[in-house]
Amino acid sequence: MKPAKQTQPGFTYGDYRQWPEGERWELIAGEAYAMSPAPTRTHQMILGEIFRQIANFLEDKPCQVYIAPFDVRLPERNEADDAIETVVQPDLVVVCDASKLDEKGCRGAPDWVIEVLSPSTASKDHVRKKSLYERHGVREYWLVHPTDQLLTRYLLEGNAFGPALIEETAGFTEVAVLPGLAIEWGFMAAG
Numbered sequence: 001m002k003p004a005k006q007t008q009p010g011f012t013y014g015d016y017r018q019w020p021e022g023e024r025w026e027l028i029a030g031e032a033y034a035m036s037p038a039p040t041r042t043h044q045m046i047l048g049e050i051f052r053q054i055a056n057f058l059e060d061k062p063c064q065v066y067i068a069p070f071d072v073r074l075p076e077r078n079e080a081d082d083a084i085e086t087v088v089q090p091d092l093v094v095v096c097d098a099s100k101l102d103e104k105g106c107r108g109a110p111d112w113v114i115e116v117l118s119p120s121t122a123s124k125d126h127v128r129k130k131s132l133y134e135r136h137g138v139r140e141y142w143l144v145h146p147t148d149q150l151l152t153r154y155l156l157e158g159n160a161f162g163p164a165l166i167e168e169t170a171g172f173t174e175v176a177v178l179p180g181l182a183i184e185w186g187f188m189a190a191g
Contacts, residue, residue, distance in 0.1 A: 010030025012030065027088075043146065046144060047068075050114060050116075053183055071105035094112040111139050112138070113141050114143075116144045137156065139156045144169065151173060152164050171185060
């Protein structure tokens with residue numbers, strides 16, 4: 001995922017909302033990143049299955065799960081929406097605070113973010129987005145590695161993520177922010 005050419009000092013959500021609808025972008029600290037072409041079939045299968053498991057668990061519960069494209073606006077202070085310089089589209093988010101949701105998406109940190117890695121976005125997801133989610137208070141961050149069949153999890157401890165928890169995508173993985181939910185990975189072997 002390569003940054004777009006900058007034609008001004010920094011883009012904002014106000015700029016972003018004016019861009020053509022057929023294009024997908026993310027803004028990180030005012031820098032625009034064009035989203036990759038359509039994800040692979042494997043990426044979509046993994047994302048769809050995780051979404052299904054979460055959505056089934058959340059039925060009749062207050063938290064909501066959303067799948068990309070879904071705008072997550074991350075203000076630095078309390079600036080107006082159009083002045084926000086960071087807007088990302090994680091593969092999957094869970095939001096438990098309904099006051100953060102509006103018709104545009106989510107304003108503020110989701111409780112849980114999942115990214116299914118692809119070669120073109122892996123470094124950004126591991127470094128830039130991890131730092132971004134940590135700084136904004138995302139409570140749990142998962143990186144699913146389809147090729148290696150690994151999961152890297154980060155849990156917020158105070159104001160920082162604890163050490164990376166790396167495990168195989170086999171058996172079950174309990175979700176810290178949603179007690180009682182465990183993602184079952186049997187579909188990874190069949191994929």
